[in-house]
Amino acid sequence: MGPMDEKLGVGKHMIPVLIVGAGPYGLSLANYMSAMGQEFKIIGKPMELWKEHTFSDASLRSEMATSEIAHPQNAYSIQNFRSQNGLDRGKPSDRINVREYRQYVDWVLGAIPYEIQPEYLANLSQLDDYFEAKMESGETLQAKQVVIATGVAHHLKVPAEFSSAKDVIHSYYTQEIEALQGKKVLVVGAGQSAAEAMEICRKNENQVHWYARKEPRFYSEPLDLPKWIFNLVVKSAGLFRRLPHRLIQYLFSIFSATTMTPDHKIKLADVNRFSSLPDLSAYDHVISATGYNYTLNHMNFLADELRDSLEMKAAMPRIDKNFMSSMRDLYFIGPSTEMFFGPPMKFMIGSQYVAPRLSKLLAR
Numbered sequence: 563m564g565p566m567d568e569k570l571g572v573g574k575h576m577i578p579v580l581i582v583g584a585g586p587y588g589l590s591l592a593n594y595m596s597a598m599g600q601e602f603k604i605i606g607k608p609m610e611l612w613k614e615h616t617f618s619d620a621s622l623r624s625e626m627a628t629s630e631i632a633h634p635q636n637a638y639s640i641q642n643f644r645s646q647n648g649l650d651r652g653k654p655s656d657r658i659n660v661r662e663y664r665q666y667v668d669w670v671l672g673a674i675p676y677e678i679q680p681e682y683l684a685n686l687s688q689l690d691d692y693f694e695a696k697m698e699s700g701e702t703l704q705a706k707q708v709v710i711a712t713g714v715a716h717h718l719k720v721p722a723e724f725s726s727a728k729d730v731i732h733s734y735y736t737q738e739i740e741a742l743q744g745k746k747v748l749v750v751g752a753g754q755s756a757a758e759a760m761e762i763c764r765k766n767e768n769q770v771h772w773y774a775r776k777e778p779r780f781y782s783e784p785l786d787l788p789k790w791i792f793n794l795v796v797k798s799a800g801l802f803r804r805l806p807h808r809l810i811q812y813l814f815s816i817f818s819a820t821t822m823t824p825d826h827k828i829k830l831a832d833v834n835r836f837s838s839l840p841d842l843s844a845y846d847h848v849i850s851a852t853g854y855n856y857t858l859n860h861m862n863f864l865a866d867e868l869r870d871s872l873e874m875k876a877a878m879p880r881i882d883k884n885f886m887s888s889m890r891d892l893y894f895i896g897p898s899t900e901m902f903f904g905p906p907m908k909f910m911i912g913s914q915y916v917a918p919r920l921s922k923l924l925a926r
């Protein structure tokens with residue numbers, strides 16, 4: 563092969579399916595593809611959010627059964643993990659803490675029969691009838707179909723009103739927050755991440771103030787819904803786009819409510835809370851526990867021409883009932899698709915809907 567052939571990619575292996583992202587969504591899809599004997603490649607830092615961007619002392623808000631990495635034979639259930647490690651199996655409705663969840667994740671990553679290329683995609687472009695993926699290492703891959711499962715990392719929301727602060731840390735950077743000691747800290751937000759950030763900062767002897775415009779709401783689960791309604795909403799994800807607009811709005815109002823677990827009502831009772839923005843110059847750090855904003859423009863690893871050519875709905879590419887964007891063979895899954903498949907996509911449980919369906923479509 564000559565240098566010109568190399569430039570043109572002649573002779574390179576065409577990957578049938580490239581999964582970009584190795585979080586719960588990417589891995590669940592990979593498990594289904596692998597069990598079907600389909601060729602694919604998966605890239606991304608394995609379970610990055612769960613291993614590096616959650617507070618070590620926190621607990622998951624979802625139950626065990628809704629936090630598992632999906633597999634067609636349910637091989638990676640948390641109960642299996644527990645019994646193989648000599649632990650009490652517990653009940654599917656139990657909640658586990660982040661430390662144990664990380665051990666579960668390592669157990670899954672040790673058991674999967676395929677490799678994950680642990681790096682980021684730097685640039686994805688479309689060439690004729692295939693995609694070219696340039697990795698951060700400079701390696702180039704060619705793929706026929708691409709699934710974007712990049713989760714939350716590119717979408718951190720930090721309101722402009724904190725621009726005058728000395729230092730702003732988004733709650734995604736949990737390790738930076740865990741390292742703060744003896745500082746004056748303002749935590750912003752009314753959700754679980756704000757609650758956990760305040761708890762850890764206080765434990766590490768920081769002076770903590772809290773800014774939340776709204777009164778916090780306390781629920782034990784991410785969603786205060788009877789289980790049968792929750793399961794119905796997950797199972798009907800495919801019908802979501804056909805629901806009447808008012809019902810969609812109602813579902814979002816329940817699923818998107820910002821809440822914290824009731825234990826924080828007591829734990830945070832004596833924290834000084836402001837409902838309007840205090841003087842930021844008084845703080846060493848502002849912790850912005852202000853959530854995520856899903857926008858295609860944040861996905862800067864997609865080439866400009868590719869982004870410009872996608873049909874949009876609000877700020878995200880429109881996807882059809884098969885998770886495919888307006889560009890043939892380019893798919894999006896995970897939290898950024900909740901507008902199309904409903905609020906369960908914001909949680910790990912949504913992957914149990916996506917993986918079996920999309921794996922079949924990709925294998926066709």
Ligand SMILES: Cc1cc2nc3c(=O)[nH]c(=O)nc-3n(C[C@H](O)[C@H](O)[C@H](O)COP(=O)(O)OP(=O)(O)OC[C@H]3O[C@@H](n4cnc5c(N)ncnc54)[C@H](O)[C@@H]3O)c2cc1C
Pocket residue numbers: 582583584585586587588605606607608609610611612615616621622623624628629681682683684711712713714715716755863895896897908909910911
């Ligand atoms: C603090 C916090 C707590 C949460 N708690 C819960 C909970 O208890 N239960 C629950 O169900 N949900 C919870 N969620 C929601 C959570 O986002 C989802 O459940 C789930 O992690 C989303 O999975 P994902 O695979 O889409 O994305 P992520 O878990 O975000 O994984 C994204 C993957 O994409 C990779 N990636 C990113 N960019 C690139 C790139 N350019 N190239 C290649 N790879 C890339 C990352 O390395 C990673 O492997 C929580 C979210 C947060 C932020």
